[in-house]
Amino acid sequence: MSEAAQATGLVKVFGSTRAVDGLDLSVPHGSFYGIAGPNGAGKSTAIRMLVGLLQPDAGSASIDGTDVWPDPLQAKAVLGYVPDNPVLFDRLSGQEMLEYAGLLRGMDREVIRQRSQELLRVLDLEGASDKMIADYSLGMTKRIGLAVALLHSPRLLVLDEPFGSLDPVNTQVMEEMLQRYRTGGGTVVFSSHVMDVVERLCDRVAVIEAGRLRAEGTVAELAGGRSLQEAFIDLVGGRDLEDGELSWLSSSSS
């Protein structure tokens, strides 16, 4: 049986920078899969190639057994994607954006209407459903982005830094939604720097550094008896300040 998502030897080069350098990933069906890595490790680039938004220079990606490239339309039909900063038609209201997404995917109008209302209610956006997305806060934009990605009930949900800019209540709601989605047979892939979230939610974790897979396994395997945060720092290397560095910060500036 094919994996929910698979990447083999993915490469992306921007100028002289190899953002992703031969990345292999294998995401099992029904899993909660975390992609961790330091800033600039290539997580977002890898995800964009996986979801059909950025063509790789080399390697292949597949979703549910369907090759993403060269024609990503079929793969996009079965996945939902929420980028770090959701890109939406910000001059549509939240409700209109959901309807637009449903129509674009050829869904039945009654289904669009019912699911939109339910998603807006669950994500606490009902009161702002007729407000333009341009007037939403970042947290609200993130939630409407999630709603848009979930509307067509995808088999795979890919989220880039989903919990940033969410308050604790909405973080809990989103976590519950994702767990429920996974229980229903869906697969979740998300990238995050926040190790305690990864530790709490994920079955498996891939750690990427400098565009390459540094480690992959279950959370317990990677943690090896420590916290995931400690294991992550051991893997990618921590940075301590030298004695005396930035000492001027300890006194008030003049």
Next chain:
Amino acid sequence: MAVVLVQLKLAIQRRSLGHNGGGQRALYVAGWVLALTLGLGAGGVVDQMTSQRTGLGDLTLVILLTVLFVGWVVIPVILPGVGDDTVDPEKLEQFPISARDQVLGLLLGSLIAPTALFTFLAVAGGTFASGETVPARIAVAMAAVIFTVLCVASSRAVQALLAGAMRSRRGRDLMIGLSGALALSIYLLSRSAHNVDQILVDLENEPVEAVLSWLPPGAIGQGMIAVRDGHWGTALVHLLVTLAAIVVALAAWAWVIRKRVVGPKGGAGRVKKKSGMSTNLALVPVLLESMPTSAVTAAASQQLRYLFFRQPRAVQSVVILPIMGAVVAHQMVSDAGLVGGAVVITTMCLPATAMYLFSYDDQGFTYILSAGAPPRQVLLGKVLAALIIVLPLMVVFVVVEAVLTTRWDEAFAALLAGLNVALAGVGVGAMTSVMAPQNRVHPGGNMRRGIAGGLAGTALLLVVVGLLVLAWMLTGDSLGAPLPMLATLPVSALLGWLLLRRAGGRLAADPWRFERALMGT
């Protein structure tokens, strides 16, 4: 600090040119060369006006400077992307830069622009007027600098005020109405100016010069005239009027910057909520409710929402151009009949509705890509939205003109002519939209290319319309006979379809390249 901001602007400009390749650099250089050439030409005209030493020459000078000033203030309001927005003032808010320093820095940066060079050279032409003393020539050169500062400061202040007002829904609506009315007034004025010489002679007998010479731009002209005539005291008083106007413009600009920290009051941009019992979707207009669920319906609905009431710039274009078209077409009817009128109004509606199909989507286009929507269908939906606007406007125009002129016998031919132009024109519009994408929400580095492409598209549209009209004239006894229009209808439809198909194919072949061009990345 002002120098730092100027350096910032130049650095951004340099980076943008380097990033967008040789074509952009060539356009940039061409802009400066054009400004230099036109500036010298306009300077020659000002030189002549000043040298004439006649009442008519003086009046022309005052009016010329007033018109130049009005252009500075109005054009960036009417045409999105024309204003200097290299350095976004919002991004400066995080730094400890006072509003005064921001304004001075941005003002200095804006003075380093082809448009400012043109303005300076135009007015500085007065320096070469015959029979001037050396002190007078120096004073005129200073007046040219002051006039340029006045134009730049007023233009940026109005843009800042507009941007400030656009933060609230009410402000947006008000500004859209005002700028639309302004554009329309200027247009109607220019339509009435058939005989400029006669108008100037008429104006000479009116107190126009007296009034204009005490308004800031005209005061500079009057000051130049006073210097020429050796009336230094009068020149100084007029100069003070202009300087006061500069201070007011800069103060208004600084006020907008300070006010931004306070934030807008209310105006969350609400849209009318539909009844919860309705099975219709809020997004889909009544007109499209019977269409099947598809990307075409989604794109057409979104486009119609954006063209009306959502993107202020879009509303502006969609409202102003058809009104202008109606005025021109109405005047055409007496000479070229209803067919001529229908052709003109349809042609004038097309640039605003069909040539910038993705220009207001901004990041929404990235969503279309991420959702995996077929680009051809999205394009088709947007073209459909254009037809939904253009065709009813054309039909209403023909019917109203037929009632007014009782030319009912030409009405059918006029409707067919308008349909011909609309069908072929949306194809041209689709090609233009795809070949020369232009982001009108966040104009970026590719704006010049987009504008050049838009002009090329308009030229192509005019060629197509010209060929259609020529064919009708060659094959029919008169333009009122419907048979030639009926005969060309399949050709127009085929042309429109072929162009649409080609545009869709190009978009689908590499939507990422299109996205990069649209977003200026």
